[in-house]
Amino acid sequence: MRGIKLVPLCFGSLSAIAFALAVPSATAQELHGHQVCRNVGAFTPxxxxxxxxxxxxxGEASCQVTEGPLAGAVVxxxxxxxxxxxxxxxLSDYGVARKPGATEAxxxxxxxxxxxxxxxKPSGWTASGHGIVTLATGSWASLNGKNYEWTGRGTGPNVFEADYTFK
Structure with a gap:
């Protein structure tokens, strides 16, 4: 049962985890971004x-992108x-970012x-992974098909931050 007790603290983390922690890089071609997220609704493990x-x-999450090429988007x-x-x-994670004039899945x-x-006692969580942009339109069209790395971390109850780096 211990695993079930940990789930509410951590869930949604991978969402946008969405995306995730950008690490500064000397490579000028890498694009980094940051977002602040909140788990939406309740879930039952x-x-x-x-x-x-x-x-x-x-679970589901809603995020505000605060930095990077998707800044201003809602995810x-x-x-x-x-x-x-x-x-x-x-096992599965997918989503969409929207901003006037651009959409990214x-x-x-x-x-x-x-x-x-x-x-x-559980005090937070960390996460990491990889992803791919499956659709990008408008001003984000150049991101279509791009791969990215992401990291995330819990910052409070049902709240997390994520960073990502396009490759």
Whole structure:
């Protein structure tokens, strides 16, 4: 049951996790971005029943992109995670970013999340992975087909931040 208790703290993390933590780089061609996200609605983690802490969770997030080529966009995202105790593997994650004159759809190709513990209690989470832009229109058309790396971290109850770097 411990895995189920950890899920509310962490869920949505991969959403936009969406996207994720940009690391400054000397390469001028890399595009970095940052977004602030909030989990939307409630979800019920589903104990899979084959072993303790093996849980499936599905959730949605809404994000505001604050930096980078998508700055000013609103992102909506859905993620499905398979939990094994305090660690999760992203099974599916996809979403769309919208801004007047541009739309971008994306899909994560892989991702992992791990709950961080302080004094034996969950205190947050970190996540990372990769994705691809599956559609880009308008002023974002040049991003179509681009791959990206992302990282994310919990910043409070049902709130997280994510950074991404286009490759």
């Amino acid at each position: 589903e104990q899979l029943g084959d072993r303790e802490g093996h849980v499936l969770s599905i 909506t995202e859905t993620a499905m995670l398979e939990w094994d105790g305090p660690k999760a593997k992203e 994306f899909q994560h190709t892989d991702g992992t999340l791990e709950v961080t513990m302080t004094d034996g």
